Amino acid sequence: xxxLVLGLGRTGxxxxxxxxxxxxxxxxTDDRLSWDSVPEEFASHPLFRFVPSAExxxxxxxxxxECIASPGFxxxxxxxxxxxxxxxxxxxxxxxxxRLVTFPLIGVTGSCGKSTTVALIGHILxxxxxxxxxxxxxxxxxxxxxxxPTRWDWGVVELSSFQLERITTARFxxxxxxxxxxxxxxxxxxxxxxxxxxxxxxxxxxxxDIGILNFTSPGWQTRLVKGMKARIVPVAVSKRLQEGFYIQxxxxxxxxxxxxxxxxxxxxxxxxxxxxxxxxxxxxxxxxIGVGEDLVAEAVSDFRGLPHRLEWVGCVDGVNYxxxxxxTTPAATRVAVEALGGPLILILGGKxxxxxxxxxxxxxxxxxxxxxxxxxxxxxxxxxxxxxxxxVHLVSSLPEAVAVAKKVARRGxxxxxxxxxxxxxQYKDFEERGAHFRELVVREVS
Numbered sequence: 001x002x003x004l005v006l007g008l009g010r011t012g013x014x015x016x017x018x019x020x021x022x023x024x025x026x027x028x029t030d031d032r033l034s035w036d037s038v039p040e041e042f043a044s045h046p047l048f049r050f051v052p053s054a055e056x057x058x059x060x061x062x063x064x065x066e067c068i069a070s071p072g073f074x075x076x077x078x079x080x081x082x083x084x085x086x087x088x089x090x091x092x093x094x095x096x097x098x099r100l101v102t103f104p105l106i107g108v109t110g111s112c113g114k115s116t117t118v119a120l121i122g123h124i125l126x127x128x129x130x131x132x133x134x135x136x137x138x139x140x141x142x143x144x145x146x147x148x149p150t151r152w153d154w155g156v157v158e159l160s161s162f163q164l165e166r167i168t169t170a171r172f173x174x175x176x177x178x179x180x181x182x183x184x185x186x187x188x189x190x191x192x193x194x195x196x197x198x199x200x201x202x203x204x205x206x207x208x209d210i211g212i213l214n215f216t217s218p219g220w221q222t223r224l225v226k227g228m229k230a231r232i233v234p235v236a237v238s239k240r241l242q243e244g245f246y247i248q249x250x251x252x253x254x255x256x257x258x259x260x261x262x263x264x265x266x267x268x269x270x271x272x273x274x275x276x277x278x279x280x281x282x283x284x285x286x287x288x289i290g291v292g293e294d295l296v297a298e299a300v301s302d303f304r305g306l307p308h309r310l311e312w313v314g315c316v317d318g319v320n321y322x323x324x325x326x327x328t329t330p331a332a333t334r335v336a337v338e339a340l341g342g343p344l345i346l347i348l349g350g351k352x353x354x355x356x357x358x359x360x361x362x363x364x365x366x367x368x369x370x371x372x373x374x375x376x377x378x379x380x381x382x383x384x385x386x387x388x389x390x391x392v393h394l395v396s397s398l399p400e401a402v403a404v405a406k407k408v409a410r411r412g413x414x415x416x417x418x419x420x421x422x423x424x425x426q427y428k429d430f431e432e433r434g435a436h437f438r439e440l441v442v443r444e445v446s
Contacts, residue, residue: 002027002063004088006079007070008038011093014141015068020045021147027064029053029079053079061086068096071137071162094163097142098170103133103152105171106285109159109201110178110214112332113278114138116270117178118158119306120282127299128291130154137163154289161197171204174288175230176212176281179274180220181331181359195220205230212284214277215239233288235280237273245284247276252283262287263297270305272339308434310336313441318411321441324418325434330359333420342368344414347401349376350421350433357385357420364390371408375401377425397426398433402440415441 002025005012012028019026020042027049028042035043035050042048051059056079067083067090083090098105108118115138122134133145136157145152157172177198202211202224209230213221216237225232234244243255245262252262268279279300286296305311313321324336328350337344337360346369363369364387371391374382379394386392393404398417405415423433 004067014143092166095167104173106174107172111181117278124299164200165197267301333418336418343370351425352378
């Protein structure tokens with residue numbers, strides 16, 4: 001028997017490496033690779049075969065047991081029709097690995113805040129003495145946990161809609177759905193399909209499992225509640241709950257028989273209401289597992305967040321610079337703008353995922369934004385949504401954008417890179433874009 005792997009990126013490489021180690025034959029196809037660009041560790045292995053996607057139809061499918069698809073292959077890719085015709089089951093890397101792991105999984109999904117929440121949960125559980133695998137869509141592929149000698153107590157995994165769309169048996173002992181905004185509609189086509197993919201995080205839970213739902217802005221949650229088998233733990237910001245966890249008066253409260261304070265928000269350094277929601281979910285997970293209040297508070301107080309997610313770069317001549325390169329949709333950028341004080345000089349741009357930036361109209365009109373700088377291939381599209389009374393600068397590149405920001409910024413201003421677009425017109429990924437922004441800030445303002 002053999003396995004077919006679609007894509008040889010981070011997750012595809014992890015699956016391929018594991019299967020080869022187990023003595024399985026692996027056939028890999030990737031739209032972006034040729035034999036000459038296949039990594040040597042695979043190309044030289046006797047059980048590895050690379051087939052260009054255009055030639056896959058000519059393969060013998062009889063020995064193929066299963067296909068593991070990487071997120072980079074959209075559902076409308078012609079290979080999926082071919083595989084369906086051949087009767088080959090297709091699963092995600094998360095489904096593949098979840099069948100094999102021996103430790104319980106904590107799954108986190110949502111439109112934004114997933115990585116920060118996963119990192120914070122891992123940080124708290126690690127401080128509490130647990131051995132914790134942290135990864136999934138963020139960081140390390142879950143399959144890589146199978147190749148380490150570590151005996152993990154828990155696995156905390158970030159789950160994208162792409163990964164959840166192709167699960168069948170993956171079970172998350174604790175699962176949370178943080179929020180829902182329009183995202184990845186170029187992949188899913190509709191918000192409804194995107195929502196259904198995300199909702200699958202709860203699909204294989206049992207009654208002894210935990211489902212944590214954020215009711216700060218209720219709406220879509222009611223659809224989830226009806227079909228959930230697990231015990232539901234609600235959380236909310238600025239709403240007093242009869243059970244679960246909520247934030248009120250600058251404190252996190254836990255309600256069981258009665259409300260009791262867990263910690264003060266003064267102990268948490270990340271800005272913005274959305275980061276309060278991430279914190280609330282992380283605290284709910286930790287307390288549900290049994291981590292003591294003191295340990296939770298200590299871990300929260302020394303958590304410093306992740307790069308490229310409202311990351312403070314520095315203060316130069318009284319101007320604060322923030323790197324929020326991870327925000328690749330208008331909804332994520334709106335959240336970032338709302339998290340910071342003004343006056344703001346906002347840098348937008350890159351390659352847009354969608355054509356509609358009306359999500360930002362309210363923040364443009366809030367009075368908080370002083371000027372807007374737009375760069376990249378989608379700059380003309382974005383500019384159509386800027387109100388006429390707001391100063392706008394159109395430039396071609398991020399270095400030009402930072403140079404303009406330096407000229408117009410005054411003491412007390414905040415310069416925020418929160419692009420609302422992907423980086424793919426000029427950068428490999430949002431990390432490369434964010435790292436370049438950091439370099440440019442230091443160079444331009446020094």
